Amino acid sequence: MQTTLTVTEAAEKLRVCEDTVYTMVRRKQIPHFRVRRRIFFRLESLDAWMKQQEAEIKAIAASNA
Incomplete structure (x- = not known):
């Protein structure tokens, strides 16, 4: 399995466009690492x-209910 x-x-995994990623x-909103200028993501992370x-979304929804 590719990690x-x-x-x-x-x-593709997040179902968003590459620009969003x-x-x-x-903005440092998602865990990633760089090799030179290339950006990678660990599947587990x-x-x-x-x-x-x-x-977090479920907690916010529960507090608003």
Whole structure:
């Protein structure tokens, strides 16, 4: 199983466009690392980040209910 994703692959996984991923990287909103100028994502880190985002949204929704 591949554990490192490119920007294109991360965008597909998140179901957003590549520009959105680049913006999130620039704002340091998503876990990533660079090799020279290329941006990569660890699959495990991206999955954990997605779960964290989901938990935060659920917590906000629960507090507003």
